[in-house]
Amino acid sequence: MPVIRPREHQPLPGDPLLLARERVPAPAADEHREPWKLLIVDDEEDVHLVTRIVLRDFTFEGAPVELVSAYSGVAARRELRRNPDIAVILLDVVMEREDAGLQLVRHIRQEQGNRKVRIILRTGQPGQAPEQEVVAQYDINDYRSKTELTAARLCTSVTSALRSWRDLCAVEQGREGLQRVIRAQGAFFRWQSREDFATGVLDALVHLAMPDSSSISGLVACRDGGDYAVVAGRGKFAGQEGGPLAAAVGQRTLRMAREAMVRTHSLFYNNSWVGCCRGEGGEEMLLHLCSGLKRRPLPQDLIRIYMSGVDMAYRNAHLSMEIIESQKEMIHTLSEVVETRSRETAHHVLRVGEMAGLLGELAGLDRDEVSLLRLAAPMHDVGKVGIPDAVLNKPGRLTDDEYRIMQRHTSIGHAILAKSGRRIMQAAATIALQHHERWDGTGYPRRLAGENIHLLGRITALVDVFDALISPRVYRKACPLDEVVGVVRAGRGRHFDPRLVDLFLANLKRFREVVALHPDTDQSQATRVATA
Structure with a gap:
């Protein structure tokens, strides 16, 4: 049945509720407060009408009541499913069956498991449901004969029931709240x-x-x-x-x-x-x-x-975050020491970390993995500490032997970093070892291909090449942006993971902003990249 709000009705002659009604001024309801829901379950239309008249101006804690009607036990079950926040039920016993009301109580308490809703049993045939027997066998909260239930007593019963329902809700919310506190802390x-x-x-x-x-x-x-x-x-x-x-x-x-x-x-x-x-x-x-x-x-x-x-x-x-920030700063400082030894750009490792984190986020890594990648990626070239200066800083093209020596920096970096059992160091070891592998299997040191290359390695490989090309090196000037984009696009499916290339190019502006945000000493390059 639909929810029906109180309407004006003429008193029914001889009705005991109205005959005995005391005129008690009702406090004004606060129109902003949500109403309390009451369910009237009775097969007599007059009972519904009279109840609505009596409770028309009723309020509890400044809120009015909203009355829902059901004319049978079956209809009441339907309304309870539609309105799980019903606080009080005014329930008749004899309806479509002699025990329809009591069966509804059993359904509410045992099958629905609803122990909060307050049930006021109103019966016009006390012999069908003796008070002592009903109270002993069924979980009801008040028992009233319709002949004794005056308007004042009905309001008193409803007030008591709403107060009880409110307190039970508070206890339940408190218990659940403490559980949430424990989980949250x-x-x-x-x-x-x-x-x-x-x-x-x-x-x-x-x-x-x-x-x-x-x-x-x-x-x-x-x-x-x-x-x-x-x-x-x-x-x-x-x-x-x-x-x-x-x-x-x-x-x-x-x-x-x-x-x-x-x-x-x-x-x-x-x-x-x-x-x-x-x-x-x-x-x-x-x-x-x-x-x-x-x-x-x-x-x-x-x-x-x-x-x-x-x-x-x-x-x-x-204090913990000060330690974390100090660790981040130490990672960047040590990584930049390595890059400075190889005469790379000053903030290359910082930009690689930031761009790797950005690309990882675009690729769907969760928050923790993105933070891990942002810290681990700057250590990708730490193995260069084991490469001789003559090879590391040679201005011209490397010979085949020199190139093989240079390739060792991946294995050296892995050996240095993998000694630690820390998660960040293990991630950095993987990146150091695999950031020169290629999607088509022609990279080094292990000639891994496709998704056999760890995602962190694939991500770092792409942003490392981008930053290396867009920044000046000891053996060449910085490349124009369009040429760099051309190299990245040409490497799709060959050097780089195709999906990562697509994500990178679709968000190129954001990567250029990272370069501009962390410029080297020479500001002109970053400015050119940001405005190209």
Whole structure:
């Protein structure tokens, strides 16, 4: 049956509910609050009409009721499937069968497993369902004879049932929320950057606050000495990343943010929340959530519990991320030392790492794999430390013997890097060994072909050649962009993986931006590439 909202009806003469109705002023309903759903299950039309009249102005916690009608046990099952958020059922016993109401109770509790919905049994034939027997055998929450159920008593019963349903929902949400807190806190130390940490915390908070609703919005803003900048946004704050906090939120939220930073704790106001964290180095992270549902307030206790872990993790994360950043810097510095020895361009390894990460992302690698590739790719030529200077820096063409010596840098690099059991070093070892293999099997050192070459090696091979050609070398000037693109296109299916070439050329502008962003000392080359 469709959901029917209360309508005006004339009182039915002699109806006990109306005859005994007390005139009690009803509080005004808040039109913005979601209504509580009640299901009336009875085969008598008059009962439905009278119930609607009595509950027409009824409110609980500022919200009205929405009444759903079913005239049989079968129809009631259908309505329960359509409306899983029904809070209270006003149930008759005798309908299409003498025990139709009791069978419905058994179906709800045992087959559906719904222990939350509150069931008020209303019967006009108490002899068919004796109170003591029914209460003992069936999980009902109230038992009333229709003759004794005055308007005031009906409102009292519904109020009590809604309060009980609300509390049961709160208990269930609290239990599920604690489970989500435990799961979310387990991710703290998997995030590898400040941005990852901030975004991960925001996503966890949004899910923690309201996992089944799109009405929650939130943002994270960070600062390190300057003004707050939005790092991540969800809901109505999506798309605000990179902008100032003041442009994303209102004055009230800004006042809450200032107070939260002074007091260094969480602040709740209506359905808004602001929290903050401060790292060991003085950097600050501010978090904000707001909900559009007035009847579902933010779970304050769960947020406080989760944020206690976030605050501790943020201080530790700063130290961990300092170590990670130091490791990245060391990798780039050592790799550039190798390149400088071979008189390559100063930022070649940095550009190769960034472009490899970009191409890996385009190729469908997940976030962790992209981060791994971005760190491992700069070490592709580390084996050049074992190549004599006379060969490494020879300005002219190499002899066959010299070329064979040069080829050893792949095996030397692999031998150096593979000694470590760390994942990043193992990836770097694979790249060092395979970045001179060719798609058609004519490369070195093992003449691997096609997908027998590891994807990380195929990616690095392409971006390494691109950057090498677009940058000046000791034995030649930088090649014009159109010539470089021609070489890449000609190598499709021969030197390079065809799919990677297609992705590269389709996103050529983004790769040129990487070159422009990390220029060598001579700015003219990067400028020419960016503007070509």
